[in-house]
C-alpha cells in the first residue's frame with residue numbers, strides 16, 4: 001500500500017471482516033474527515049459514497065491497487081462532508097441527505113437533490129420526518145451574473161424519446177456561459193426497494209436501475225452476492241456472462257455512435273448503426289430469449305445456456321455486422337462536414353476526468369486509462385488479452401473514436417469467449433448466509449464502471465444494497481464540457497456522454 | 507460515400523428480412539395498421555413519448571420503432587417533438603412523484619382528441635417498483651389511459667401491434683359517437 005496519509009489513518013482502524021473482496025474500515029468522525037480531505041488532495045479516487053441506517057460509507061481506490069471502503073457512524077444525524085474537500089462527492093451527499101435526512105457537516109451545497117418537494121415524507125430511509133411540501137419549481141439555481149446573459153430552461157420533458165431532466169443554460173448570444181443540471185425526476189426509490197428484500201427481488205430491481213445497462217448491473221449484483229457468500233461461479237457461467245456483457249456494450253455503442261452523428265445532422269450513420277444495434281438485439285433475443293437479456297444473470301450463474309447453435313448465431317451476427325460497420329467508420333472519418341462538428345467540440349480536460357474518476361468512454365477519451373475489466377479484473381476477463389483504447393483529445397470525436405475501437409475489442413472478446421467456452425454447469429445453488437456478510441463488485445458497463453455494494457442476512461435477505469452508476473461522476477463533467485460551446489452543440493455533447501438519468505436518479 | 511450509395515442501390519431493403527416469422531408478422535401488422543390510420547386520420551398518427559419514471563428500457567424499444575428495420579413512419583406513425591403536435595401520448599414508467607406535474611402538464615398541452623397509451627409493465631402496473639414515497643403509481647393513476655401495452659420492455663413488434671388495437675378502438679369510438 002502507498003505510504004501516504006490515508007494509509008497511516010487506516011493502519012489505526014479496525015478492518016471490518018465481513019466485506020469481501022475489499023477491506024472495510026470503520027473510522028471515527030475525525031479520521032473519516034481526514035480521509036475525505038486526503039481524497040480531495042488527490043491521494044485516492046472516490047468510487048462511491050452512500051449511506052445506510054446510522055452509517056456513511058465511502059469507497060476509495062489508490063491507482064493500481066485494491067480499493068477499500070471507509071465508514072463512519074452518523075452521530076446526532078450528522079456526518080463530515082466529503083464534498084467540502086472533494087467536489088465529486090457533492091451530489092452524492094445531497095442525495096444522502098434527501099434519502100436519510102443526515103446532514104453533511106460543512107457541505108458547500110445544501111440544496112436538495114433528489115427530493116423535489118413532492119415526496120410524502122422527508123428522509124424516507126432514515127429520519128422519516130413529515131414531508132414539507134413545496135413547489136418543485138422552487139429551486140434556487142446557481143446565480144450567474146454578467147452583461148448580456150440570458151437563460152434557456154429545457155426540460156424535464158425533452159423533445160426526443162429520452163429520459164427527463166432539467167437543463168438551465170445561461171448563454172451569451174450563442175455561447176454557453178454555464179449549464180446547470182437538475183436531476184432526480186425519475187427517482188423511484190430503488191435504495192428503499194432493495195432494503196430488507198429477498199435476494200431475487202432485489203436482483204430484479206437492480207436489473208432495472210438503467211435498462212440499457214441491465215446486464216452490467218445484474219452482473220455486478222450477482223458478483224457482490226457471490227463475494228459476500230464466498231461462492232464460486234462455474235467457469236461456463238462466467239464466460240456466458242462475459243458474452244452477454246459484450247453484446248450489451250455493442251448494442252449500446254452502436255446506438256450511441258448513431259445518435260451522436262444524428263445530432264450533427266449526419267443521419268446516415270444513425271440509419272446504419274440502428275440496423276447493427278437491431279441485429280445484436282435480435283441475436284440476443286434468439287439466444288437468451290430477451291432482447292436486452294434482462295434477469296439472465298443471477299447469483300450463482302446464468303439462467304440461460306449458450307448452445308452450439310446459439311454460439312453459431314452470435315458468430316454469424318458479428319461476421320455480418322463487422323465489415324458493414326467498418327464501412328460506416330470510414331464514412332465517418334472521411335467526411336469533413338461531420339468531423340467539423342465533432343472535432344474540438346465539448347472538450348473535457350484530462351485533470352477533471354481524473355478528479356471525478358470519470359469512467360467509460362468519457363474518461364478514456366480524456367486520457368483516464370481505466371477499465372474495470374482490466375484494472376479491477378474479474379471473471380471471465382482475467383487473463384484475456386483485450387484492447388483498452390485511451391485518447392487524449394477529450395472532445396466529441398474522441399468519445400466517438402473510443403466507442404468505435406471498443407466495438408472491435410468487444411467483438412474480439414465475444415469470439416474469444418465463444419471459442420473457449422468451458423464445459424460444465426451454468427448455475428449453482430446459492431447457499432444461505434451464516435450471518436450478516438457484505439460483498440462489493442464493480443463491472444464495466446458500456447457507460448463506465450458500475451459498483452454494487454450489499455449486505456446479506458441469513459434467510460436469503462438483502463439488508464441493504466447500493467448501486468452506483470458511472471453517470472454520477474459524468475453528469476457534472478458534462479456541465480464543464482459544454483462551457484464555451486454554442487447552445488446548438490449541446491445535444492451533440494450530451495449524446496457523446498450519454499449519461500443515464502434513471503441510473504443516477506435511482 | 508459513393509460506394510455506399512452504389513451499394514444501397516443494389517442492396518435488398520433491410521426492412522423486411524425474409525422468412526423470419528416475426529418479420530412476416532411485422533409486415534402483416536404494418537399493413538393492417540396503415541389502412542386503419544389512413545381511414546381515421548387520412549395519413550398519420552402523431553405520437554409524443556413521455557418518460558414518467560421509466561428505467562429507460564422501454565425508451566430503447568420505442569426508439570427501435572424508428573430504425574430502418576421497423577420503420578414505423580411507413581405506416582403513418584410519426585414521433586413528434588411537442589405534445590401540442592400529438593394525437594397520442596405514449597407514457598412509460600411508474601409515474602414518479604417528481605414527474606407527476608410534468609406528466610399532467612404534458613397531457614393538458616395535448617389537443618383533443620387524444621389517446622394515451624401506457625407502455626411497459628411499469629406504465630401499466632408499477633412493474634417491480636410499486637407505489638411508494640417516490641412513486642405515485644401506474645400511468646392511469648394520473649391521467650386516463652386508453653390502452654395498456656405490457657412487457658418489460660414490450661418488443662417493438664408488440665408496440666406496433668398495440669397501436670393497431672388503439673386505432674381500432676378509436677375508430678369504434680368515433681362510429682358510436684357519430
Ligand code: SF4
Nearest residue numbers: 561563626627628658
Ligand atoms: S417495464 Fe421494464 S423496461 Fe419498461 S420501464 Fe419498467 S422496468 Fe424498465
